[in-house]
Amino acid sequence: MEHRKPVIILLGPQGSGKGTQGKRLAQKLEIPYLESGKLLRDEIASKSELGNQFAEVINSGGHLDDDDINAFMKSKLQETLAAFGGFVLDGFPRSQGQADASDAVAMPSHVILIDIPDQESIHRLSARRECPKDGKVYNMITDPPKDDETCDDCAARLIQRVDDTPSGIQKRLDWYHNDTKPLIERYEAQGVLHRIDGTPSIDAVEQSVREIFA
Ligand SMILES: [Zn+2]
Numbered sequence: 070m071e072h073r074k075p076v077i078i079l080l081g082p083q084g085s086g087k088g089t090q091g092k093r094l095a096q097k098l099e100i101p102y103l104e105s106g107k108l109l110r111d112e113i114a115s116k117s118e119l120g121n122q123f124a125e126v127i128n129s130g131g132h133l134d135d136d137d138i139n140a141f142m143k144s145k146l147q148e149t150l151a152a153f154g155g156f157v158l159d160g161f162p163r164s165q166g167q168a169d170a171s172d173a174v175a176m177p178s179h180v181i182l183i184d185i186p187d188q189e190s191i192h193r194l195s196a197r198r199e200c201p202k203d204g205k206v207y208n209m210i211t212d213p214p215k216d217d218e219t220c221d222d223c224a225a226r227l228i229q230r231v232d233d234t235p236s237g238i239q240k241r242l243d244w245y246h247n248d249t250k251p252l253i254e255r256y257e258a259q260g261v262l263h264r265i266d267g268t269p270s271i272d273a274v275e276q277s278v279r280e281i282f283a
Contacts (some may be wrong), residue, residue: 073178074099074154074155075098075155075157076156076175076176076177077091077157077158077178077180077181078162078171078179078256079091079159079183080181080182080252080256081183081267082185082187082245083242084185084189084190084192084193085183085190085267086267086271090181091157092157093275094181094278094279098282100153100154102156102157103149103156103157103158103159104160105158105159105160106160108142109123109141112141113127119141135164135166142170142171143173147174150174158171163248163249163252164252165251165255176259177256177259177261179261179282181263181278182253182264184267187239187242189267190238191239193211196208196209197209197230197233198228198229199227199228200223200228201227202223203223203225205221211271214227263281
């Protein structure tokens with residue numbers, strides 16, 4: 070049997086930089102980075118039977134229930150585990166039921182919580198800008214475009230998302246804390262939780278993440 074690679078779950082609020090860290094870590098450990106939102110979008114774009122079902126629910130203004138998401142994610146995790154022996158998982162699980170589903174495929178070897186204070190999330194996300202033409206996302210603090218507030222690729226004037234106001238961001242943070250608190254307790258009890266301060270620079274945070282695997 071192949072030596073088992075890490076099975077890693079990422080937790081952290083919006084603006085924590087966990088996506089960037091997850092991609093870097095996956096590359097370092099030579100395992101795939103799985104982002105649940107992207108997996109769903111890809112499934113819908115593939116026009117598979119399941120993708121079409123998801124699209125129908127979403128287009129009619131509903132949202133996917135845990136059973137559908139769990140079945141979909143379990144099959145993706147199983148496939149990835151069989152092919153690569155491990156993964157870095159972002160965006161899933163977000164509830165105890167989802168965590169039961171991911172545990173059923175593989176118990177995580179590491180859960181990494183990249184934490185920043187709410188004020189820092191609000192500060193960072195308020196600086197986010199998006200290209201209205203191609204959807205490219207910039208951050209005026211951490212990842213600004215080359216020229217003023219225009220897209221590097223198409224020169225369109227960047228816009229702020231309508232829900233990126235301080236009150237909109239705070240509402241999403243409240244949901245995040247509500248959903249994530251039980252998961253933090255769960256993984257702490259499993260002895261696999263690692264808390265990382267996400268406030269320093271991207272490179273400094275990466276260094277802290279790497280030390281977990283040193
Ligand atoms: Zn653009």
